[in-house]
Amino acid sequence: MLTKGDKVAVLDEAINGVVLSVKGEEVTIETDEGFVMQFSVNELVKTGGDDNLMDTVKRINTEEIKKEKAIPKPRSFVKEKREKGNVPVPEFDLHIEKLVKNKHGMSNYDILTLQAETAQRHIEFAIKNRIPKIVFIHGVGEGVLKAELDFLLGRYDNIDFQEANYQKYGQGATEVYIRQSKK
Numbered sequence: 001m002l003t004k005g006d007k008v009a010v011l012d013e014a015i016n017g018v019v020l021s022v023k024g025e026e027v028t029i030e031t032d033e034g035f036v037m038q039f040s041v042n043e044l045v046k047t048g049g050d051d052n053l054m055d056t057v058k059r060i061n062t063e064e065i066k067k068e069k070a071i072p073k074p075r076s077f078v079k080e081k082r083e084k085g086n087v088p089v090p091e092f093d094l095h096i097e098k099l100v101k102n103k104h105g106m107s108n109y110d111i112l113t114l115q116a117e118t119a120q121r122h123i124e125f126a127i128k129n130r131i132p133k134i135v136f137i138h139g140v141g142e143g144v145l146k147a148e149l150d151f152l153l154g155r156y157d158n159i160d161f162q163e164a165n166y167q168k169y170g171q172g173a174t175e176v177y178i179r180q181s182k183k
Contacts, residue, residue: 002027008044016047091173092122093137094145116148123156123176130180135164139172149174 002008006019008029015037017029025041094115096103103111119136126134138145153161153176164173 002041002044002046007047009047010039011043011045089133089135089175090122090126090131091135091137092119094119094149095137095139112144112148115145116152119149119152123153123159123178126176126178127156127158130178132178132180134176134178135169135173136176137164137169137173140170141172146172146174 002019002022004019004021007016008019008027009016015031017031017037020028020030020036022028022041026038027041027044028036028038029044030036096106096111096115099114099118100106106114115138122134122136125131136149138149150161153159153174158179158181160177160179161174163171164175
């Protein structure tokens with residue numbers, strides 16, 4: 001408990017002073033610079049004397065801290081359930097920053113060409129290796145890469161595609177389903 005004449009410091013601010021008065025939960029102090037200010041008891045810590053640490057510890061509301069820690073944090077992702085033996089779906093990020101270390105000096109045409117060629121390589125690989133589903137992450141942007149990807153995918157007879165799971169990818173991804181021919 002604070003009393004008149006106690007030396008105090010303000011928590012979260014670089015203000016020190018002496019208690020002038022205490023009225024309930026409100027404490028008036030005079031700062032070292034000579035200003036008179038009012039604070040809540042919970043905003044101050046006693047700085048003089050040997051019992052300073054114990055007084056501070058006694059004022060901590062441990063029950064409130066326990067309640068705060070007990071509140072479960074919301075999960076920020078959606079976990080897909082998989083059956084045993086199911087292989088995770090390959091995801092390919094077509095953002096230029098993921099494809100090259102440095103894009104400086106590349107024109108928009110060069111960037112789009114590289115992205116389309118990368119997508120085509122992944123599609124050909126999936127067809128060759130009989131991978132039934134892949135996901136391309138293209139982002140939202142102005143839709144140029146998505147349009148190019150849609151055009152590329154439309155050229156294949158054995159491919160169906162649609163917007164990917166919104167909860168997992170947002171609007172910037174496309175799921176590609178590859179119908180495998182019998183061998």
